[in-house]
Amino acid sequence: MSESIRDKVSVVGVGACQFGENWDRSREDMIVDAAYEAYADAGIDDPQNRIEAVFAGAVYPREGSAEIAEALKLFGKPVSLVSDYCQTGTDAFRFGVFAVACGMYDTVLVVGFDKPKDRGVSGPSVAFDRVRGLPATPAGWFSLCAARYFDTFGAGREDLAKIAVKNHHNGTLAPKSMLKKEITVEDVLKARIISWPFGLFDCAAQSDGAAACVLTRADLGKSFRDDPVLVKAVSIAVAEHPQRDPDFDFLAWKPTLYAAKDAYAQAGITEPFRELDVVQLHDCFTLTEMLSYEDLGLCKKGEAKDHVASGTFELTGELPVNTDGGLKTFGHPTGATGVRMIYENTLQLRGQAGPRQVEGANLALSHNIGGPPTTCGIAILGNP
């Protein structure tokens, strides 16, 4: 059962709008920019005829599916809208892949978007609609593992800082990223604390943005372009709530453990570190990236800090991670992020990633983890 999706669906077009604080761009602007770039990338000049269904993702949607249909003038066809924390984009992609794989549609559009910067606040809103679980901020949720992990494995804020430095560097090489600024370990360590151990530079940049991709049946891929990329796996897993789970050990995020096991089985991957060429993983906070190295099986539990020190996951390392700067500097419009990773991995697999290109990339993984956190989405793409 778990290998049934492999090689059945192709990614033939990808697009993204400029990510950032898009004060002068509307939600419609961003959706149209991303979708039309994906159309052009797929060689589609009559989307109203070619796109049979849309699978959209947004954490702060407005007007439901109509917002996407109105923006793209795609009427008389199904538009679905997914909203599930940070793995929203990967889940929208998953529905698109399944819809094509089951034979219902030949060609579909996947679009992820969000525009948090219209709310007038920096960072997430502060919730007062309950008394339990406050403060309910993502920084607070994702820092839950810090004290115990540091205590068990001897890691610290300095190790996290190197991850932020790496992603800031990679972001300078991605034209559509939000932040293009090199930083130092010292910058990270002396920044104001948001939620210990996270200082300002340990946190992803909340931004506006949209990303899109066009999916089609694998046997139709070459009719769109010469270098279609194949979907090898796409997996979603929901795990126990880490604030309630009586067995939670504060050393690993279970959603990633579950989803990775399933995704690797689908793709037939047994040695992820050796087999994968490039990885985009969910660096909402630096510690999330550190734990995800281990939770995705890219290294052993407790050894992430050694790989951070030796540069394993840098652009010049053995397995480059977050080649476009990740959530940290490319930006994190929540619903768009999973699709933005499909965009980057597709460029990497085609050899179109410019100065951040990973030589000979043939197998690429993308990963989102969201909620307190409770859900994970993983997609694996590969060249034929």
Added chain:
Amino acid sequence: MAGIAAYGAYVPLTRLPLALASGRPAKEGGPERAVADYDEDAVTMAVSACVDCLSGVAREDVDALYFGSTSYPLREKQGAALIAKALDLRRDVATQDHGSSLRSGTAALESALHAVKAGAHRTVLVVASDCRMGAPRGALESRLGDAAVALLVSADPIARFEASAQVNDEIQDLWRIEGERFTHSWEDRFVVQEGYTPNLCAAVSALFEKTGRGSEALSRAALYAPDARSLGGVVRKLGLKPEQVQDGLFSQLGNSGASYALLLLAHALETAAPGDRLLVASYGDGAHALSFEVTEALTALPARRGVSWHLARRRALASYDTYLKARGLDTKEWETSADLGLSATIRFRERDADIALLGARCTSCQQVHFPKQRVCYRCHAKDGWEPVRLSDQRGKLLAYTFDYFFPAAEPPTIMVMTEVAGCRLQVQLANARPDDVSLDLPVEYVFRVIHRAGGKPNYFWKASPVS
């Protein structure tokens, strides 16, 4: 027979050194007063005092709860019912609020004593709690302190009720009108000469007359007083010797309003011996005096924190500004929480978890969960649960973060994951600064105001280091 069967007290951890209000640096050992933290009010302090009082007492034995306060935050809605829920008392417990008067604490006590004497109730929990405010940098601010005291009344007392006497008097000396935040006072000398001194002396003298025993028969007198000097005047007039007078804690605690005289009585009980005669007297539009004789049962009373433990546990605020923020007296653009309210429907549905801090134990596998689930995490059994009160159990700190983002009087807000009764409970950490936090720290749970969204206190529990 009726009398006091147990006592408990609560004084907030935080102290305001008086020097700070006048812009001078605080000196160690200088005068200070106890001030409720930003997440405390008359209710949360009352809950803590009751928990202390109920140490070693079966909660299901409590038949009634009387609550006295002048600063309970809501004008319409009972405080005693909320306190009873937070204490997880029986649903058929009789609840009463005694308000508006500085004598509401002793009034509640007297009502309880008569109810027990008359056989209407076997055990009554009396709690007095006040968190009054004087205007910033004013004279009253430097005298008022925040504290709560709880007394259990039953027919099997450690201090047998002897007699009481009261006088009433119409005098506008201290008052607070509807909508005002600060207590107002008429000229000090008028208050003392025409109000406090004659009234307190009249009530105490009437009590002496009733019992046929004068001041010489008293072991200790716990007397309300606006300040040390006024207390001295009353002591002289009543013919009491200094060693007979319970320390008024003027430079440590301050005058804690409705709870003040009873708190001094609880403090006296900590060092009393069987056979001692104790007197307590409160003041406010008249005065109210009660006398007690300590019994042998005192020696068998289980250990409790009482007043002394709380006085020894203190943390001085670093700045006057922190005090103003904690009291909501700082100037801000607007209340960020003003237009966001909790759903009363959800609050009603979740009162077992949020107010009583009840977890649930799976009857199949014994795993405890908070909040209660429908399906067990551990064994996946459905709908087999029994309630577990977590509020009176100790926990252990498993994880923590310091959150500088959540609005707080004194950031950071410390968020912790604790384990209690084998279940995970994520709460804020009260009574602590980041330096106090470490993995595996033992904690207890305290009832606090989480925020004031909708303009009302919204309560839940927090963890607090066990010191």
